[in-house]
Amino acid sequence: MIAYLKGDILHKDENTCIVLVxxxxxxxxxxxxxxxxxxxxxxxxxxxxxKEDAFELYGFESQxxxxxxxxxxxxxxxxPKTALNILELGTKKIKLAxxxxxxNFLKSASGLGKKGAxxxxxxxxxxxxxxxxxxxxxxxxxxxxxxxxxxxRKHIETVLAHKSEHEDxxxxxxxxxxxxx
Numbered sequence: 001m002i003a004y005l006k007g008d009i010l011h012k013d014e015n016t017c018i019v020l021v022x023x024x025x026x027x028x029x030x031x032x033x034x035x036x037x038x039x040x041x042x043x044x045x046x047x048x049x050x051k052e053d054a055f056e057l058y059g060f061e062s063q064x065x066x067x068x069x070x071x072x073x074x075x076x077x078x079x080p081k082t083a084l085n086i087l088e089l090g091t092k093k094i095k096l097a098x099x100x101x102x103x104n105f106l107k108s109a110s111g112l113g114k115k116g117a118x119x120x121x122x123x124x125x126x127x128x129x130x131x132x133x134x135x136x137x138x139x140x141x142x143x144x145x146x147x148x149x150x151x152x153r154k155h156i157e158t159v160l161a162h163k164s165e166h167e168d169x170x171x172x173x174x175x176x177x178x179x180x181x
Contacts, residue, residue, distance in 0.1 A: 002026070002057060006043045015084070017059070019044065028059035029080075031087050037061075049080050058084060065091060075123045077116060085110040086120070096161045098124050100154070105162060142173045151181075 005028065007021035012035050018025045019042055028044060044059035045066040058080055060066040068091055072083035086094060086109040097105040098121050106117035138160055146156050156177065163176050 001048045002046045003048070004044070005046055005057075005059070007041070009038050009040055009042050012038060017042070019059075026057055028057045029084060030059045031084060033088070034059070034061055047080070056080065068094075071124060071127060072120070075120050078112075078120065082109070082111045082116070086112060093162055095128050096158075097121075098128055100158045100161070101125075102158050105158075138173060139170055141170045142177075145170070145174055146177060151177075 005019050005021055005026055007019045007026075010018040010020045010025055012018075015032060015035065016027055016029050017035055017038060018027055020026075028046065030038075030044075042059075044061065045063050047058040047060070047066055047069060049056040049058065058069065060069060065087070069080075069083050069087060072078055072086055073080055078086075086106065089097075089105070089109055093105070096102070101121055103114060103117045103121065106112060106120055107114050109117075112120070142160070143153060143156055147153065159177050159180050160173065162180065163173065
């Protein structure tokens with residue numbers, strides 16, 4: 001089993017890269033974001049998936065990401081490719097979605113339908129650290145404005161957990177919320 005690779009990046013495409021280690025090139029599958037952030041040298045934690053007809057390597061920038069990936073593939077009917085697609089959503093956002101039962105966010109991952117998203121939540125909810133609030137980057141005015149429209153604070157927090165860092169004004173955050181309800 002290969003658990004760790006350190007070497008030069010020979011080639012990158014959409015979701016794989018080739019890591020050269022001691023004159024051997026390893027094809028490693030990764031999330032698009034992880035591949036985009038790779039420099040010429042890489043240190044990757046590896047999950048080895050051995051099948052009857054293939055030997056696949058999945059790479060992660062941290063041991064924590066690899067452990068989370070392994071938790072995802074422990075879910076019934078979630079394989080490595082689907083788990084990698086889920087990770088494209090962002091680890092922190094996924095954990096928040098699981099803790100807040102946000103099926104709609106999870107099913108936005110390629111290859112994961114409603115039943116699969118529900119299964120991920122059901123099987124992982126008690127196995128992850130509880131994340132029950134969003135960072136304090138959302139002004140209280142946003143909650144007041146949306147509450148006046150009839151939305152509950154928990155629902156507001158769930159939707160706003162998926163906002164990008166670029167939405168920072170009250171107007172842009174409220175607009176983001178209303179577009180993603």
